[in-house]
Amino acid sequence: MTIPKKVCLQIPMLPDMELAATKTAEEVARFMQFATDSIDEIKMALIEGIINAFEHSKSSDKTVYIQFDMQDEELEVTIQDYGTGFDASQKNSIQLFQKRGYGRALMEALMDDVKYFTSPNGTKVVMKKRRH
Amino acid sequence: MSDAFRVHSRRDGQFAVISTEGYINNLAGDKIVEEFNTFVSQDVKHFVLNLEKTQLVNSIGVSILIEVIEKVQEIGGTLSFCRLAPIIAKTFKIMGLTQYATVFETEEDALAAK
Ligand SMILES: Nc1ncnc2c1ncn2[C@@H]1O[C@H](COP(=O)(O)OP(=O)(O)O)[C@@H](O)[C@H]1O
Numbered sequence: 005m006t007i008p009k010k011v012c013l014q015i016p017m018l019p020d021m022e023l024a025a026t027k028t029a030e031e032v033a034r035f036m037q038f039a040t041d042s043i044d045e046i047k048m049a050l051i052e053g054i055i056n057a058f059e060h061s062k063s064s065d066k067t068v069y070i071q072f073d074m075q076d077e078e079l080e081v082t083i084q085d086y087g088t089g090f091d092a093s094q095k096n097s098i099q100l101f102q103k104r105g106y107g108r109a110l111m112e113a114l115m116d117d118v119k120y121f122t123s124p125n126g127t128k129v130v131m132k133k134r135r136h
Numbered sequence: 137m138s139d140a141f142r143v144h145s146r147r148d149g150q151f152a153v154i155s156t157e158g159y160i161n162n163l164a165g166d167k168i169v170e171e172f173n174t175f176v177s178q179d180v181k182h183f184v185l186n187l188e189k190t191q192l193v194n195s196i197g198v199s200i201l202i203e204v205i206e207k208v209q210e211i212g213g214t215l216s217f218c219r220l221a222p223i224i225a226k227t228f229k230i231m232g233l234t235q236y237a238t239v240f241e242t243e244e245d246a247l248a249a250k
């Protein structure tokens with residue numbers, strides 16, 4: 005029997021709880037033998053995805069659901085909230101000295117692929133990082 | 137959490153050196169601004185931010201550092217960073233901070249500049 009290589013986490017929407025998820029991400033990526041720089045990039049993208057759910061989702065269960073799916077050549081990280089969703093097609097590029105709005109651009113710069121599945125029932129961000 | 141944020145600072149000639157310890161989130165960003173404002177009220181214009189003991193940041197914390205850079209420009213001063221972990225250097229680059237603040241390897245290099 006093949007072992008399903010998935011790690012699941014539930015994070016309460018409490019200050020700095022995103023750091024708990026970065027610890028798990030670190031161990032999962034290390035298990036997959038990612039390079040240190042790649043591990044740090046995954047952690048940073050994860051922080052941004054989680055704080056977006058904390059800050060913007062208006063979810064009533066106040067929980068973020070995270071899944072690490074260890075595939076052969078890449079790690080797939082899913083960040084799910086059951087909030088109210090948003091229009092993910094409205095993307096902004098970074099303007100010098102803008103006050104906010106860096107999170108999504110960072111996630112895209114640091115990961116190989118970032119996709120949003122969002123509806124009035126919540127948002128799921130699926131990010132992929134190849135081991136290279 | 138375990139990674140409680142702390143900030144330390146000292147004067148070195150015309151510079152104020154502000155050193156951080158721990159995760160730079162929004163609250164940490166505000167603490168850095170407080171420290172910075174204290175020095176500005178003492179007429180300090182040149183700043184070095186040493187992030188040696190910070191491994192993680194988030195974009196909200198870093199965007200507060202952008203406000204610090206703006207204030208430094210308003211007072212005709214300088215701000216440089218040193219001891220950046222590779223991921224933090226990369227984040228700063230993506231967010232555009234490196235266009236207005238110099239990044240040095242060490243605190244000595246930063247203090248020797250200008
Ligand atoms: N999980 C989410 N739920 C609802 N809205 C979201 C979510 N993630 C992102 N957003 C929306 O996308 C916008 C851009 O996010 P981001 O680039 O991280 O910038 P910021 O968080 O600084 O506003 C947010 O302001 C918010 O409107």
Ligand SMILES: [Mg+2]
Pocket residue numbers: 052055056106107108195
């Ligand atoms: Mg954000």
